[in-house]
Amino acid sequence: MSAGLLNISEIFHSIQGESSFAGWPCAFIRLAGCGHGCIGCDTAYAESNPKLIDTEEIIRQAIGFHAPCIEVTGGEPLLQPAVYPLMKRLCDLGHTVLLETGGFLSVAEVDQRVHKIIDLKPPSSGVSLKNNYENICIAQESLPPYRNTFEYKIVIAEKNDYEWAKSLLLKSRLTEYFTVMMGVAFGELEPVELAEWILSDRLKVRMQLQLHKYIWPPDMRGV
Numbered sequence: 001m002s003a004g005l006l007n008i009s010e011i012f013h014s015i016q017g018e019s020s021f022a023g024w025p026c027a028f029i030r031l032a033g034c035g036h037g038c039i040g041c042d043t044a045y046a047e048s049n050p051k052l053i054d055t056e057e058i059i060r061q062a063i064g065f066h067a068p069c070i071e072v073t074g075g076e077p078l079l080q081p082a083v084y085p086l087m088k089r090l091c092d093l094g095h096t097v098l099l100e101t102g103g104f105l106s107v108a109e110v111d112q113r114v115h116k117i118i119d120l121k122p123p124s125s126g127v128s129l130k131n132n133y134e135n136i137c138i139a140q141e142s143l144p145p146y147r148n149t150f151e152y153k154i155v156i157a158e159k160n161d162y163e164w165a166k167s168l169l170l171k172s173r174l175t176e177y178f179t180v181m182m183g184v185a186f187g188e189l190e191p192v193e194l195a196e197w198i199l200s201d202r203l204k205v206r207m208q209l210q211l212h213k214y215i216w217p218p219d220m221r222g223v
């Protein structure tokens with residue numbers, strides 16, 4: 001039985017670009033709408049021209065790519081209640097499901113089998129005060145084997161972002177228990193600068209580049 005309708009921006013097949021799953025072919029389900037207004041948002045187009053699609057049809061299209069993983073992303077996917085049964089259903093069908101969320105909303109109700117990639121927004125985003133730190137507690141209280149389904153992503157645009165991130169990681173001890181991916185905002189900061197800061201501070205983060213932006217033109221949709 002259908003779990004409902006969702007406002008969809010696009011469903012496409014690409015290479016997963018920014019998480020510990022980077023490099024894998026992946027089916028993406030991009031939900032429309034966000035409204036957080038991050039400075040430098042690279043998916044602002046997800047705010048407009050949504051298509052209302054039934055969950056079963058979304059699943060049919062995503063599965064049709066025969067990719068090793070399926071990512072639910074946005075916009076902000078957690079804004080739409082029908083996303084929760086969608087993710088559960090994909091898990092029940094045996095798929096590896098990733099969720100990429102802006103980190104403003106709680107992930108408490110997300111099926112625990114879903115791999116949660118949670119943004120921590122730094123000061124240059126203009127919205128760092130909206131980070132929902134409850135998500136760190138939820139991860140810390142999770143039990144094996146689901147503890148491994150949480151990871152964090154910080155996109156650094158300038159040195160101030162890096163210092164903010166370093167301080168947060170020291171206070172929260174996040175890197176002791178979870179993977180923290182740290183990357184540069186494309187075109188804002190040279191990767192070599194971030195690499196040198198990380199090495200100099202002996203920070204236990206995993207550096208990443210937004211792979212899809214190196215493979216295809218950085219402003220291209222559907223990749």
Ligand code: SF4
Nearest residue numbers: 034037038041075102
């Ligand atoms: S949370 Fe993501 S989609 Fe929403 S405004 Fe920020 S960067 Fe854009």
